[in-house]
Amino acid sequence: MTTEQTPDVKQYNRIKLVVSLTGTAVSFLLLLLMLFTGFTVTVESYCYSVSTHSYLALILFSAILGIINSVVSFPFSLYSGFLLEHQYRMSNQTFLQWLWENFKGMLVSIPIMLPLLLIFYFFLSELKTLWWLPAGVTLFIFSIGLSRIAPTFILPLFYQLTPLENSALKEKILALTKATKMTVQGIFVFNLSKTTKKANAAFTGIGKSKRILLGDTLVDSFSPDEIETVFAHELGHYVHGHIWKNILAGTLSIFLGLYLTSEAYSASLSWFGFSSESQLAALPLLLLWLGVYSIVTSPAGNILSRKYEFEADRYAIHTTKNKEAFISTMNKLAAMNLADTQPHPLVEFLFYSHPSIEKRIIAAENL
Secondary structure, eight states, X not given: OOOOOOHHHHHHHHHHHHHHHHHHHHHHHHHHXXXXXXXXXXXXXXXXXXXXXXHHHHHHHHHHHHHHHHHHHHHXXXXXXXXXXXXXXXXXXXXXXHHHHHHHHHHHHHXXXXXHHHHHHHHHHHHGGGTHHHHHHHHHHHHHHHHHHIIIIIGGGXXXXXXXXXXXXXXXXXXXXXXXXXXXXXXXXXXXXXXXXXXXXXXXXXXXXXEEEEEHHXXXXXXXXXXXXXXXXXXXXXXXXXXXXXXXXXXXXXXXXXXXXXXXXXXXXXXXXXXOTTOGGGHHHHHHXXXXXXXXXXXXXXXXXXXXXXXXXXXXXXXXOOHHHHHHHHHHHHHHHTOOSSOOHHHHHHHOSSOOHHHHHHHHHTO
């Protein structure tokens, strides 16, 4: 059975959702306002006055609009990511630490996104309405590459990773992996507590970069049997091929989304008086259509994700043969993470990538 929740937990999740939806709506309205007022045309003219080189102008154009969007979205990020977390005593960060982590994330994302932006614009300029096809191939290759390097190069920039020292727990985990003939590069504990009191674990990487990651909050607060069920759940994703299935589904979604976006983009250029797909001032319109596609298809992706979570739960229980540990783990995670164990069905359908804790526990009890 799930642990009874206080009204504060419901309120916390309700506020997080409202702030997130409001922030998304404001970002959409900002793009529309820029397009309808001709602001993007003004920025485009300024960028070409600084440099006549189209790619340099593109970088400047993207930087200006990116800064504007960051300024507008900052209050939502500040409230949801810092103020609210402190209000509910979930954050371990000072304001300066929170700022630094966000700034560091921006510094890391720039060298990753900039090449993608330039490649994307090249396809848009040279191939016109067929830009979506090579763009989809590029995003597929990029996602595979990022999955390989993220655990070894990107994650250590944000968290300190240390090998798991608990030999008994390590043996439990390695015994589970041996049964699947899966090889991993190591079992690491990362200092999640530097930012939050929440608990988490992950199975990251593909190929030779596969790593098992356990948050220190998880290691410190959960029993070895409970941690074993957490890892067995993550291992279930590997055994059922969810990683590659997600990559395949994501790739199909990317190609479909880029194609539909391309059609909508070309058809709507004349609404704002734009002359071509590669006009800098028109690019926010492209972002707008990509955003619409993402919002419309997100529930379908969540349905698939929840299905995979149930499968991973069943694998964890069947493998560990410890239903009680799984249920206690779910209740502990709900308490530590302030998770809404009984969200409104519509909210769960639209926004939850994981089944509610209550449904996961009921499914476990029925096994």
